[in-house]
Structure formats: structure tokens, C-alpha cells
Amino acid sequence: MKSAKPRAKAKRRVSEPMTPRLLDTKHAAQYCNVSYWKMLSPLQKGCIPVVKFPSMKYESRLSRRVLIDKSDLDAWLDARKRVGL
Numbered sequence: 001m002k003s004a005k006p007r008a009k010a011k012r013r014v015s016e017p018m019t020p021r022l023l024d025t026k027h028a029a030q031y032c033n034v035s036y037w038k039m040l041s042p043l044q045k046g047c048i049p050v051v052k053f054p055s056m057k058y059e060s061r062l063s064r065r066v067l068i069d070k071s072d073l074d075a076w077l078d079a080r081k082r083v084g085l
Contacts, residue, residue: 021069022051022067022068022070023067023069023070023073024065024067024068025039025040025043025068028068028073031073032073032077042076043068047076048068048072048073048076049069050066050067051066051067051069052065052066053065
């Protein structure tokens with residue numbers, strides 16, 4: 001019998017995990033380290049801009065899903081920074 005040569009292992013590219021740009025309300029709250037309910041208030045007041053996509057079922061309507069852009073969230077947080085207590 002012939003001895004089989006060990007095959008060289010194919011190198012796999014390890015890609016960095018993709019981080020989403022848009023966050024839903026739950027993940028935006030986690031990103032800000034506040035509760036879901038605390039996050040709803042500035043969203044309902046319109047303090048933080050939201051992204052809404054067209055509904056898949058009805059073209060004339062917008063989807064109910066609310067998504068928040070991380071850059072808008074960062075800008076909103078930066079505007080609330082204060083020095084001291």
C-alpha cells in the first residue's frame with residue numbers, strides 16, 4: 001500500500017464580523033445602556049431620527065419597524081454630554 005501524503009490545509013480567510021449600521025429599538029437601548037422603555041421616549045418625541053422602509057405588503061405604506069442609525073444615535077448621545085455631575 002502507498003502511504004498517502006498529508007494534504008496541506010487550505011487557509012481560510014477570517015473576515016471580521018459585520019456590525020449592523022441600523023439598530024432596532026431593543027438593540028439601540030442596549031447600545032446606550034438604558035432600558036427599552038427609556039429609549040422609547042426620545043424616539044416618540046422625535047429627538048432621534050429614525051429610518052422606515054416601505055411595507056412589503058402595501059407599497060403606499062411604511063413598515064411599522066423602526067430602525068435607528070448608529071451615527072444619529074452617537075450624535076444624539078454626544079449632544080447630551082456634560083462635565084461634572
